Amino acid sequence: MPEEDLVDIKFRLYDGSDMGPFRYSSASTVEVLKERIVSEWPRGKTIVPKVGNEIKLISFGKILENNKTVGQCRAPFGELSGGVMVMHVVVQPSLAKAKTEKKVEDSRKFGCSCCIM
Template sequence: MAGNQGQFEIKFRLTDGSDIGPKNFPAATSIATLKESILAQWPKETENGPRTIKDMKLISGGKILENNRTVGECQSPLGDAPGTVTTMHVVVQHPVTEKEKKAASKATQNKCMCVIL
């Protein structure tokens, strides 16, 4: 995450390969605020897009970023030289509904196993 005076230029890579940004963010910006920005700019024509920030995970430097941390705290000590744009990957994972939980548990209950000794 590069920057001047605590500013970081970040672009967000979506699962379909498209990008949102790059855009400058202050070092004190929380990850939750980044997610809100992504949600507001998410392409409307995309299927299965996030409905809330809880549906998204941001990944940078191979680590899932926590909502309560700031951009400055998540800065990679190695790869972020001044003048570069940091790419964060956005993963959408909708919460499992009660109906899906019941279907999954029912499927595991009906399994049959055979053991030949």
């Protein structure tokens, strides 16, 4: 793989700490990046993604779609040679799970006090 085809990417987490830099091919997809983030997530963090779909990557102010390649995510105005691309990581637990947990929690708050005569 030619050296020009490789991109160094550092991931900035919610608490300001960084993961990486890691080297990727320009043809790698955002989905591949997310899976690596999940597999190498630092221990001891309060928020931990379980799957790639719980992660949003932001680069140059845009949320990146899973099917985009690293080459498509580069800055439109060019990059410094030898520079490292920084992507921000936002963790959002899946909504379906959060809603289900909330419904169960809400149903426990209110007990039925009906009396049938």
